[in-house]
Amino acid sequence: MSHVVCLLQQQQQRRPPRKLPGWSKIIAVSALSPNSNKKAKNNGSKKSGFDIDVRELAHLVGDQDMDALQEQQGVNGIAEKLHTSVDKGLCSNQLKQTEDTFGANKYTETPPKGFWVFVWEAMHDLTLIILAICAIVSLGIGIVTEGWKEGWYDGAGIAFSIVLVVFVTSASDYKQSLQFRELENEKKKIFVEVVRDKRRQKISIFDLLVGDVVHLKIGDQVPADGLYISGSSLTIDESSMTGESETKIKDEENNPFLLSGTKVLDGNGKMLVTGVGMNTEWGNLMATLGEADDDETPLQVKLNGVATLIGKIGLAFAVITFLVLLGRFLYTRESLGDWSAEDALIIVDYFAIAVTIIVVAVPEGLPLAVTLTLAFAMKQMMADKALVRHLSACETMGSATTICSDKTGTLTSNKMTVVKAWAAGAVREIENMKRDLPDELLHTLLHGAFLNCDGDVSENDDGSPPSFLGSPTETAILEFGMKLGGKFKAVCSECEKVKVEPFNSTRKRMGVVGKKENGELIAHWKGASEIVLGLCDKTVDANGSIVELDKTTLKDLNGVIRSFADQALRTLCLAFRKVDRVPGSNEPIPDKGFVLAAIVGIKDPVRPGVKDAVRLCHEAGIKVRMVTGDNLNTAIAIAHECGILTEDGEAIEGPEFRKLDSDARKKRIPKLQVEKISHENVSSAYDSDYYREEEASGFSFRIVFFSSPLVSSVRSSGFTVYGFSGCMQG
Numbered sequence: 011m012s013h014v015v016c017l018l019q020q021q022q023q024r025r026p027p028r029k030l031p032g033w034s035k036i037i038a039v040s041a042l043s044p045n046s047n048k049k050a051k052n053n054g055s056k057k058s059g060f061d062i063d064v065r066e067l068a069h070l071v072g073d074q075d076m077d078a079l080q081e082q083q084g085v086n087g088i089a090e091k092l093h094t095s096v097d098k099g100l101c102s103n104q105l106k107q108t109e110d111t112f113g114a115n116k117y118t119e120t121p122p123k124g125f126w127v128f129v130w131e132a133m134h135d136l137t138l139i140i141l142a143i144c145a146i147v148s149l150g151i152g153i154v155t156e157g158w159k160e161g162w163y164d165g166a167g168i169a170f171s172i173v174l175v176v177f178v179t180s181a182s183d184y185k186q187s188l189q190f191r192e193l194e195n196e197k198k199k200i201f202v203e204v205v206r207d208k209r210r211q212k213i214s215i216f217d218l219l220v221g222d223v224v225h226l227k228i229g230d231q232v233p234a235d236g237l238y239i240s241g242s243s244l245t246i247d248e249s250s251m252t253g254e255s256e257t258k259i260k261d262e263e264n265n266p267f268l269l270s271g272t273k274v275l276d277g278n279g280k281m282l283v284t285g286v287g288m289n290t291e292w293g294n295l296m297a298t299l300g301e302a303d304d305d306e307t308p309l310q311v312k313l314n315g316v317a318t319l320i321g322k323i324g325l326a327f328a329v330i331t332f333l334v335l336l337g338r339f340l341y342t343r344e345s346l347g348d349w350s351a352e353d354a355l356i357i358v359d360y361f362a363i364a365v366t367i368i369v370v371a372v373p374e375g376l377p378l379a380v381t382l383t384l385a386f387a388m389k390q391m392m393a394d395k396a397l398v399r400h401l402s403a404c405e406t407m408g409s410a411t412t413i414c415s416d417k418t419g420t421l422t423s424n425k426m427t428v429v430k431a432w433a434a435g436a437v438r439e440i441e442n443m444k445r446d447l448p449d450e451l452l453h454t455l456l457h458g459a460f461l462n463c464d465g466d467v468s469e470n471d472d473g474s475p476p477s478f479l480g481s482p483t484e485t486a487i488l489e490f491g492m493k494l495g496g497k498f499k500a501v502c503s504e505c506e507k508v509k510v511e512p513f514n515s516t517r518k519r520m521g522v523v524g525k526k527e528n529g530e531l532i533a534h535w536k537g538a539s540e541i542v543l544g545l546c547d548k549t550v551d552a553n554g555s556i557v558e559l560d561k562t563t564l565k566d567l568n569g570v571i572r573s574f575a576d577q578a579l580r581t582l583c584l585a586f587r588k589v590d591r592v593p594g595s596n597e598p599i600p601d602k603g604f605v606l607a608a609i610v611g612i613k614d615p616v617r618p619g620v621k622d623a624v625r626l627c628h629e630a631g632i633k634v635r636m637v638t639g640d641n642l643n644t645a646i647a648i649a650h651e652c653g654i655l656t657e658d659g660e661a662i663e664g665p666e667f668r669k670l671d672s673d674a675r676k677k678r679i680p681k682l683q684v685e686k687i688s689h690e691n692v693s694s695a696y697d698s699d700y701y702r703e704e705e706a707s708g709f710s711f712r713i714v715f716f717s718s719p720l721v722s723s724v725r726s727s728g729f730t731v732y733g734f735s736g737c738m739q740g
Contacts, residue, residue, distance in 0.1 A: 074265075076264075098205065100207075108219045122191055142169075205223040220234075221282070239281060278512050336360055414635050415634065424614065428493075429612070435550075463487060505525065519536060543567060546583075549563060559606065575646075667682075
């Protein structure tokens with residue numbers, strides 16, 4: 011081990027100190043093993059005409075070596091050596107060669123457990139071990155006292171029940187493991203947006219290759235190691251790799267390194283993939299850390315505790331009984347020096363009585379009853395298309411009294427379409443807007459829809475409908491622009507993006523400054539209606555003229571927003587204004603003096619089966635509450651449609667609920683069914699009592715209680731809250 015430490019110290023002296031991930035020392039030690047050296051040597055060879063190899067790329071990103079990156083002429087130099095382009099991406103005829111040289115984006119998986127492994131694990135149950143001991147003792151005593159013909163019944167009966175429990179448990183667990191193997195494969199079917207053949211397209215994460223140009227946005231997980239190309243305020247959470255909670259803002263000059271497995275918290279950007287699969291930092295971590303063993307379920311823990319307690323009590327009474335019987339036998343004997351075979355059989359009978367007490371005390375039918383019950387519960391849940399990996403979920407879900415669910419994508423299908431819009435002084439049907447709107451306003455709306463957007467449109471030459479890339483809201487706006495007669499590529503070519511502020515949950519809006527061919531600068535905002543409307547002091551009338559936004563018009567517009575929300579439509583506002591100059595890199599886009607161009611109503615239909623699921627929960631005595639960041643009126647309309655909001659139920663804004671004292675909250679909680687949470691102070695929310703992460707027992711997601719005093723108060727009032735997001739899916 012000393013030679014490893016010395017080598018690490020020498021390496022550290024050669025390069026400037028930097029902050030490494032917490033597990034990097036483990037990786038460094040394992041990299042010095044003979045097998046790792048051999049592998050690195052093989053990977054280090056330059057093959058197939060590429061001017062850089064796997065080892066150099068892994069060192070570049072893993073060590074975050076800016077000097078090495080500059081020696082390679084930056085990101086463009088790396089792209090050139092990988093025979094790709096940061097603008098056009100890889101070509102189709104390169105894919106096979108690239109995969110053969112740098113590998114595929116797949117990780118080495120542990121082989122699945124076989125049936126006999128589950129049998130072996132089931133045999134380690136404490137209750138079954140105690141029963142096995144009792145079976146052996148009972149069999150021995152029975153044969154001695156009653157002979158082979160009669161003496162084997164009790165011991166064999168216990169042994170049979172043990173075998174039955176073991177095989178029922180093993181078969182159930184093995185069947186679950188096979189089904190969850192299939193489920194895991196389905197969950198891994200993630201798609202990422204890349205540029206290939208000069209065109210932005212979606213591909214499977216497993217098809218990602220070194221040299222691909224990947225588009226990243228808020229909520230994405232970085233799919234591979236790579237280098238930042240361009241973007242706007244791309245903020246990454248690297249805590250899963252480094253253990254540090256501080257977020258990192260990526261840029262070309264100071265910190266362009268992106269690690270697989272990290273999360274995009276804010277902004278958007280493009281990255282050049284430099285490492286995939288086991289050649290990434292995440293791959294190294296996966297190879298180093300073993301898979302943790304499953305914990306015992308709560309019922310198993312209690313059952314083992316009961317078995318141990320019963321065993322101790324039974325053993326104590328058995329010993330006392332044996333001693334009392336033996337003492338009485340010795341007391342009634344005239345002489346302790348004269349023993350016969352009959353006396354020995356009497357003592358054996360006393361011992362058999364003691365063993366019988368132990369055998370009777372430990373209920374051999376209990377493990378079988380529990381196993382069959384859980385297996386039946388699992389089968390019933392599978393029939394309802396609810397697969398549960400850990401049997402503890404079958405046990406703990408039974409105690410749930412409240413389900414707090416998100417709205418968008420959970421209760422609703424997350425497939426959005428613009429169905430109504432207000433523009434030029436009136437609410438209009440989408441099909442008629444191209445004909446009814448003034449030309450200048452129509453042109454401005456197209457710029458606001460296409461330019462102020464992080465999505466993309468793939469228009470096909472064969473006349474087939476275009477495909478949209480981006481978030482559901484983005485694709486709805488892009489489709490809206492296409493219905494107005496716009497051509498995405500043509501409109502975007504008319505104007506250059508010179509400043510971008512991506513959407514996040516704090517601002518609830520996104521903005522862009524575009525520079526036209528004549529040099530004119532136009533700023534666009536798009537976002538939550540109440541936010542963007544507050545930035546406007548003008549609007550466009552039916553004649554296409556820009557007019558002041560007076561109190562009467564403002565009141566009418568708020569009425570339009572409420573009307574859309576009452577129809578269960580999400581509302582967005584689009585606004586624009588001319589600006590004199592391009593805002594600096596640390597300077598925000600102006601947020602005053604804008605002209606309201608349109609208010610759009612987006613329909614997000616409720617998922618099929620949600621209403622029936624809510625009804626079943628109510629029949630089972632479980633309260634379902636909605637916690638959402640959307641408009642309160644929209645949330646109320648969706649809650650009515652789902653059956654969550656009843657006649658005597660209440661809906662409330664988060665800030666209003668937060669102002670209530672503890673007693674007032676407890677009085678209102680039984681009737682509260684909808685809460686609209688606020689994201690106005692996200693940074694302080696992380697330090698408050700309203701942010702907490704917990705493992706969802708039996709599920710592959712984490713429950714996040716974020717900025718929601720309703721959830722916190724419901725829990726403190728004695729309710730068992732199970733789930734926050736994803737509860738209604740499937």
